[in-house]
Structures are given as C-alpha cells and as structure tokens.
Amino acid sequence: MKGRKLLMIPGPIEFEPEVLQAMGQATTSHIAPKFIEVFGNSLELMREVWQSPSGQPFIVAGTGTLAMDMAAANLIEHGDNALVISSGYFGHRFKDILDRYGANTTILEAPIGEVVSLDAIENELRSKPYKVLTLTHVDTSTGILIDPKPIADLAKKYHVLSILDGVCSVAGEELKQDEWGIDVVLTASQKAIGVPPGLALLMASQKAMGVFKNRKTPVGNYYADWNNWLPIMQAYEERRPSYFGTPAVNLIVALETSLKIICTEGMDKRIQRHQNLAKAFRAGIAALKLRILPKTTHLAAHTLSAVYYPKGIDGAALRAKITEKNVILAGGLLAGIKSSYFRIGHMGSVSSNDLMAVLHALECALLALGHPIASGKSLQAFQNELLNTVPLNPVTN
Ligand code: PMP
Numbered sequence: 001m002k003g004r005k006l007l008m009i010p011g012p013i014e015f016e017p018e019v020l021q022a023m024g025q026a027t028t029s030h031i032a033p034k035f036i037e038v039f040g041n042s043l044e045l046m047r048e049v050w051q052s053p054s055g056q057p058f059i060v061a062g063t064g065t066l067a068m069d070m071a072a073a074n075l076i077e078h079g080d081n082a083l084v085i086s087s088g089y090f091g092h093r094f095k096d097i098l099d100r101y102g103a104n105t106t107i108l109e110a111p112i113g114e115v116v117s118l119d120a121i122e123n124e125l126r127s128k129p130y131k132v133l134t135l136t137h138v139d140t141s142t143g144i145l146i147d148p149k150p151i152a153d154l155a156k157k158y159h160v161l162s163i164l165d166g167v168c169s170v171a172g173e174e175l176k177q178d179e180w181g182i183d184v185v186l187t188a189s190q191k192a193i194g195v196p197p198g199l200a201l202l203m204a205s206q207k208a209m210g211v212f213k214n215r216k217t218p219v220g221n222y223y224a225d226w227n228n229w230l231p232i233m234q235a236y237e238e239r240r241p242s243y244f245g246t247p248a249v250n251l252i253v254a255l256e257t258s259l260k261i262i263c264t265e266g267m268d269k270r271i272q273r274h275q276n277l278a279k280a281f282r283a284g285i286a287a288l289k290l291r292i293l294p295k296t297t298h299l300a301a302h303t304l305s306a307v308y309y310p311k312g313i314d315g316a317a318l319r320a321k322i323t324e325k326n327v328i329l330a331g332g333l334l335a336g337i338k339s340s341y342f343r344i345g346h347m348g349s350v351s352s353n354d355l356m357a358v359l360h361a362l363e364c365a366l367l368a369l370g371h372p373i374a375s376g377k378s379l380q381a382f383q384n385e386l387l388n389t390v391p392l393n394p395v396t397n
Pocket residue numbers: 011063064065066090136138139140141165166167168188
C-alpha cells in the first residue's frame with residue numbers, strides 16, 4: 001500500500017492479516033462454547049511453542065510486565081533471596097518487581113554489550129541460598145541474547161528456581177523449556193508471538209507450581225494470584241465454563257490464530273528464519289560500517305538489532321529521515337547511552353522484503369544527512385548473505 005508505514009520496532013510488530021481479522025470478529029461471551037474451545041486450544045498450542053509438554057500455561061489480560069509481576073508475586077515470599085542476571089534495562093525492571101514483594105535481590109550485570117559470565121553466576125549462587133534467579137533471554141534495550149541453558153543447569157545444581165523473561169524471544173529464539181529445565185518462561189503478545197498488545201503469557205513448570213502451592217504466606221497481589229487463575233486455566237483446558245476476571249476475548253481469538261500460524265510454520269523452521277534474516281540484516285549493517293551494541297555477533301539477538309549511530313550523525317534527524325521513507329524504527333532505551341543508538345525489530349512475521357525496506361530507508365537517510373556511504377552496499381551484503389545462508393532454499397521469508 002503506497003504510503004503505508006512499516007512498523008519495524010521491537011514490539012508491537014507487524015501482524016499477520018489473518019490475526020487482525022480474527023481479532024476483528026464479533027466479541028462473544030467468554031463462556032460461549034466456541035470461545036471455550038479457542039481458549040483451550042491456545043493453552044495447548046502454547047505448550048508446543050514453549051516446548052513444554054509438562055508446563056502449566058497462563059493467559060491473562062495485561063502486558064509483559066504483568067507476566068514478570070505474576071512470576072514474582074507467586075514465587076517470592078518476604079525475605080527470599082533472588083538473583084537477577086541482567087543484560088540491560090529489563091533486568092533492572094525485574095529487580096524492582098522482586099524487591100516490591102520483599103525479596104533480597106542481588107543483581108549481576110555485565111558491561112554494556114557483554115553478558116555475565118557463568119563463573120560469576122556460580123560464585124554468587126555458592127555464596128548464599130537463593131530461591132529464584134531471573135534472566136532475560138533477549139534484552140530489548142541492548143539486543144543481547146543470552147544462552148539460558150547453562151544458567152538453567154546452574155540453577156538446578158544449586159536448587160534455585162529459574163525465571164526466564166522471554167518477552168523478546170519466545171517464538172523467535174530457540175527455546176526448549178522442559179529440556180532445559182527452566183521453571184518459568186514468560187512473554188507478551190505483541191512481539192514474536194504476533195498478536196496486538198494486551199496479553200501476558202506465562203508457562204510454569206510443575207516444580208514452580210509446587211513451590212507456589214507450598215507458600216507459607218498469601219500472595220501479595222490479588223489480580224496476579226495463581227490461586228485465582230489456575231482453576232480458570234484448568235477449566236478452559238477441560239473445556240468447561242468458568243470465570244475470575246473477564247478474559248480479553250478478541251485478543252485470545254487472535255492468539256489462537258497466531259499460535260496456529262506459528263505451529264504450522266514449525267518451531268525449527270521459524271527459529272531458522274529468524275536466524276537467517278538477522279544474520280543477513282547484520283551483514284547489511286556491517287557493510288555500512290555501522291557498529292552493533294553486542295560486543296560479538298554470537299551475543300546478538302535474532303529478534304532485534306541495536307545499532308550505534310555513526311559519528312557525526314544526529315540520531316533524531318536520522319530516524320526522522322527514515323520515517324519519511326515510511327519505515328518506523330525505535331530509538332535507544334538504555335540509560336546513559338540512550339541517544340547514541342537505535343533499534344530495529346525483526347521478529348514474528350518479518351520477511352526479507354521488510355528488511356530490504358529498512359536497509360533502503362537507512363541508506364537514503366544516511367545519504368540525505370551527508371554520511372559517506374556507497375549506495376546499495378547494505379542491500380548487496382544482505383542479499384549475498386541470504387544467498388549464502390540458504391543456497392538451496394528459496395523460502396527465506
Ligand atoms: N521484558 C522485555 C525483555 C521486554 O522487551 C519488554 C517490553 N519491551 C518487557 C519485559 C515488558 O513488556 P511490556 O512492555 O509488554 O510490559
């Protein structure tokens with residue numbers, strides 16, 4: 001559509017037309033048999049996406065922050081030790097939330113662009129008895145991807161519950177919740193799950209549910225209390241009507257549609273698509289001699305890229321020029337360096353066409369601001385990388 005703006009921020013993202021159409025259907029009762037079926041299917045499909053056949057899924061109206069809040073409210077009791085492994089802005093948010101429920105929270109942070117070492121994590125776990133640790137799979141403020149598996153192994157070794165903030169990773173990065181033994185994996189609808197903002201999604205292991213059931217004190221948050229929501233999730237899964245708080249009917253109808261699209265693509269193929277496109281996009285960025293925040297490419301997420309503005313270029317002016325080309329990107333988020341970088345989301349329904357449009361707009365904007373680049377360079381590098389990555393597979397988007 002001429003003049004239509006392409007939304008390439010790290011959430012909300014561009015949504016599949018089928019998802020938006022599903023959302024636009026007439027709202028039904030939350031206990032209509034058809035809706036009960038949709039809710040039940042969505043819970044079952046979540047297990048496939050999270051790769052957690054044994055997990056307890058929760059679908060609640062709210063945002064990703066509510067999902068974080070819910071994990072903390074239900075698993076923390078006053079005085080518990082909690083360890084936050086942070087790679088940016090959202091690690092700090094988890095610390096704030098855990099503190100609010102009375103946890104003694106320790107935060108381990110790496111320098112910008114790096115990750116906390118496994119040795120540092122193990123030393124900390126050895127130093128005192130922790131109840132939970134949290135980790136951010138992809139921190140959306142820095143574009144840093146961590147490897148959750150070895151951290152989950154350490155959590156198991158030290159009998160600590162692991163909570164993964166997967167808001168910017170679930171359905172875009174490799175995740176095997178049960179196999180890796182992660183106790184809670186949470187996300188929000190508006191990112192790689194591919195549904196407009198408004199749903200908090202969470203999967204808890206049976207171990208986490210056991211710890212919750214053995215609490216000595218009541219949950220200090222009425223809305224987030226699993227005692228209220230667990231019977232509702234169980235009822236919908238058993239296709240029975242129930243009520244605690246009115247579910248976001250239209251969003252859940254959209255969620256079922258999106259989860260079906262995700263599962264039809266298949267998790268392995270979907271993750272591979274994200275990896276191929278991210279790699280090619282970063283080849284385009286490197287061809288323009290722009291630098292990404294992560295220190296090495298293996299720490300760079302496949303769901304978004306965080307890129308420093310080139311020297312001498314005003315960030316706001318660059319983004320305004322990119323918007324003139326009908327592409328919307330996001331500015332920086334991390335305190336201290338916020339104005340020195342920008343972010344591009346490439347998750348969910350993202351295709352090579354979208355990323356070519358981003359590189360085109362970026363090149364035009366740099367040229368308009370007098371930055372010396374050879375036009376077409378990034379597009380050529382993008383194309384070459386895609387051709388190299390998947391030489392025999394024409395379906396790259
Ligand atoms: N964690 C991460 C990693 C995020 O990217 C975000 C949202 N950008 C959140 C948590 C919070 O999610 P929400 O904005 O939906 O509350």
